[in-house]
Amino acid sequence: MDVTASAQIPRQCDEPLLDAAVRYAEERHWDVHPGTWLEAVQGGEQCSCQRPDCPAPGAHPVRADWASQATGSAVAARRLWSKTPRASILLPTGRSFDAIEVSESAGCLALARMERMTVPLGPITCTPARRMLFWVLPGGAQKMPDLVRKVGWPSAALDLIPRGEGDYVVAPPSRIGLQGSVLWARQPTMANRWLPDAEELVSALAYASGREAATSRQR
Structure with missing residues (x-):
């Protein structure tokens, strides 16, 4: 699929x-x-x-x-x-929101897991390079390495890229090269105007990224 x-x-x-x-x-x-x-x-x-x-x-x-x-x-x-x-x-990023970037496959796995657990989610973008960005409250990017370690994962081994102060995200419907346009995986709505804290997403994102890393090592 x-x-x-x-x-x-x-x-x-x-x-x-x-x-x-x-x-x-x-x-x-x-x-x-x-x-x-x-x-x-x-x-x-x-x-x-x-x-x-x-x-x-x-x-x-x-x-x-x-x-x-x-x-x-x-x-x-x-x-x-x-x-x-x-x-x-x-x-x-670092103003109204931060973003946590993962691979699309890990992001989809984490998203399905968070939806089952009814975790509150903010907007999520998907890039033509098959990356997903989960938007969180400002300051979340800075906390991510410590949060990942607290849930038992070595942050250096995971494909999790925090985007905070001094960085940016490319917003839909911008195009990136010949690959295509940035899309919304979850569009901004009144329901997700209040963003989650990175702490609410870290467990699912770290698990999905760690599982992907383990699968890659076994190939």
């Missing part, structure tokens, strides 16, 4: 980036910042940064001071994306 199907990822609408960025600022009060975008070049596409070896084509900050320029104003967001309508949407 395909892991994305088992996670019941909803079909995504083809929402313009400008509308999505304005909605994130207006409805969720998230800071937003326009990132790079994809440009047509000789029958293909490349990142607007023009680096042939760009690790995240069309989905990374344009400038070093991007974090200080991120805005929670819907008016400012509309103005920014009106200038660069193809720009990806970057949301700074």
